[in-house]
Amino acid sequence: MLPITVEKDGPKGRYFIEAPGGVTAEMTFSQASDTLIIIDHTEVPDAFRGTGTGVRLVETLIADARASGTKIIPLCPFAAAQFKRHPEWSDVLETKVRMKPNSRRPDR
Incomplete structure (x- = not known):
């Protein structure tokens, strides 16, 4: 089984697997x-x-996320579908809407 590598650059990052020949899933x-x-x-090549x-x-x-006490918002359609298939992951799923302090909804 190929190893998973994590890269971070400031607030952005990726988890990826590189196969021989340079094919990468991330x-x-x-x-x-x-x-x-x-x-x-999420991108998984053929x-x-x-x-x-x-x-x-x-x-x-x-x-x-579990190890660090972090919650996850799966905006990616693949990840969102996996969260729906795996209710055992609900402990790390962020279900609350967060707003910045002092932010207001626009008047309607």
Whole structure:
């Protein structure tokens, strides 16, 4: 099984798996705060299809989130679908809407 690597550059990062030949599957994220990660995008090339690689990427981020007490917002359609299939991940799913302090909804 190929290893999963994590790269971070400021608030952006990715979990990825690189196969021989340079084919890469990745899941990108944004660190919105110390306790909140947003999964932006998941890309799994055909070379990885049917191997569970996409789920492995999400599971690795979930394990890291649990270890650090971080919640996750899965904006990526693939990650959102996986959260729906795996209710056991609900402990790291952010379900509250957060607003910046002193922000107001526009008057209607």
